[in-house]
Amino acid sequence: MKTTKLLAAASIALACSPALADGHADAGKEVFEESCERCHYSDDYAHEAESVVVAMIKAIRSGETRHRPPLKDLTDEEIASLAAFLANQ
Ligand code: HEC
Structure with missing residues (x-):
């Protein structure tokens, strides 16, 4: 399922980059x-x-x-990651 894949990508990005734990912009980039x-x-x-x-x-x-799309499947964490990525371009 798509959401599971995104979550996995987010977890991997987080695990590999403790320095980004605050903003996790890398995970946001993947979702974006x-x-x-x-x-x-x-x-x-x-x-x-x-x-x-x-x-x-x-x-x-x-x-x-x-x-469109309604983005109903985004988790709070994915939204935080997306915002960290988008606001820091
Ligand atoms: C199928 C096309 C499409 C996709 C996919 C899409 N958007 Fe949008 N989005 C739009 C359009 C069209 C607008 C309105 C255009 C504008 O405000 O410039 C918009 C507006 C927005 C806005 C502004 C809302 C507001 O309050 O004015 C945000 C934030 C946003 N999108 C975030 C996202 C995020 C995050 C994703 C991915 C998770 C996403 N969009 C995926 C088409 C899309």
Whole structure:
């Protein structure tokens, strides 16, 4: 299953890079390339603070913000990783 693969990728990235445990931007890059890159540029949200990107993605997941795809399968950890990656481009 796709989610399992993403989680595995995230765990591997985390395990290999303890220095990134705080932001885990590498794991976010993997999720981005897998799920977002076909529609977004990696620097689409580079001007936003990490916390703002987290809030935007969570608003999509909850259905508050309309978005295709609905991103319902993202975990809190994947969202944090995505935000760490996107806000630091
Ligand atoms: C099928 C195309 C598509 C995919 C895949 C996609 N997006 Fe989007 N996304 C859009 C479009 C279109 C918009 C609205 C365009 C705009 O605001 O510039 C948007 C808007 C957004 C916004 C802004 C929402 C707001 O509050 O204005 C965020 C954040 C976002 N996407 C994150 C993501 C993330 C993270 C992923 C991957 C997990 C993703 N998107 C995957 C098409 C996509």
